Amino acid sequence: MPIECSVYWARPGDARPEHRRMFTGAELARATAYRRAIDTARFVVGCALSRLALGELLSLPPGDVPLLRDCADCGQPHGRPRLADDSAHVSVSHSGEHVVVAVTRAAPLGVDIEQHKPQSVDLAEAVLTETEQAGFSALPKTERVAGFFRYWTRKEAVLKATGDGLRVPMTAIEVSAPHSPAALLRFDGRPTLRLRLADLSVDAEHSAAIAVETTDPPTMTHVDGRVLLAAVS
Ligand SMILES: CC(C)(COP(=O)(O)OP(=O)(O)OC[C@H]1O[C@@H](n2cnc3c(N)ncnc32)[C@H](O)[C@@H]1OP(=O)(O)O)[C@@H](O)C(=O)NCCC(=O)NCCS
Numbered sequence: 001m002p003i004e005c006s007v008y009w010a011r012p013g014d015a016r017p018e019h020r021r022m023f024t025g026a027e028l029a030r031a032t033a034y035r036r037a038i039d040t041a042r043f044v045v046g047c048a049l050s051r052l053a054l055g056e057l058l059s060l061p062p063g064d065v066p067l068l069r070d071c072a073d074c075g076q077p078h079g080r081p082r083l084a085d086d087s088a089h090v091s092v093s094h095s096g097e098h099v100v101v102a103v104t105r106a107a108p109l110g111v112d113i114e115q116h117k118p119q120s121v122d123l124a125e126a127v128l129t130e131t132e133q134a135g136f137s138a139l140p141k142t143e144r145v146a147g148f149f150r151y152w153t154r155k156e157a158v159l160k161a162t163g164d165g166l167r168v169p170m171t172a173i174e175v176s177a178p179h180s181p182a183a184l185l186r187f188d189g190r191p192t193l194r195l196r197l198a199d200l201s202v203d204a205e206h207s208a209a210i211a212v213e214t215t216d217p218p219t220m221t222h223v224d225g226r227v228l229l230a231a232v233s
Pocket of ligand 1: 046074111
């Protein structure tokens, strides 16, 4: 049976002081620790939207969602957000003018959004496998920046679904070429991993992808998170 995922969209400018009322002490500390206002806003919106989305999914008030953020390696309050009872799964990403949160009851998932930055294509040799580099080089010059971020977001979505993050080199993963349907082709050392990838539509300046640990194509429901955030009192 296909897994149902909900993808919530918002913007850093949607952050409001009222959102912090649903935060834990650790989340409040994170919110106040950033130097740049934009990073605070991205965290606040991602955190509040995670609580609102999970609250809808689990029929809980957002402040009661048992969301943990302590790192499995060092115990610090960063890393992959997770639920204490594994009753649902969540992934958060923010870049440029977008914040995206994906939730499902069924399986671990990872979402990634990236604003296109032309200088990032200089990283192509470091982050793309030989096959991916060949696919990248075959793109017309005008499509290289968007193509690079198609590769990047597909790969990072996989690494967020598994919880590895960038501790695993991006070259350990091979994904399909930008004009082919999104797919994980190889993950070194994880031959049994079964995972579905999909691109998410954003705009001309951003790319995004979602990865879900499942064998069947998941269904995606897109939700305007700005409405939920604006309704918090
Ligand atoms: C996760 C990571 C790939 C995100 O990179 P990014 O493109 O800069 O940021 P994004 O906006 O896409 O994602 C950030 C979100 O990913 C989530 N996240 C963090 N670590 C994660 C992990 N290992 N797996 C899945 N999600 C993770 C968090 O929700 C974070 O947002 P928040 O802190 O505001 O809640 C990168 O930060 C990373 O690899 N971090 C792990 C590094 C690490 O584990 N170091 C060891 C510490 S002891």
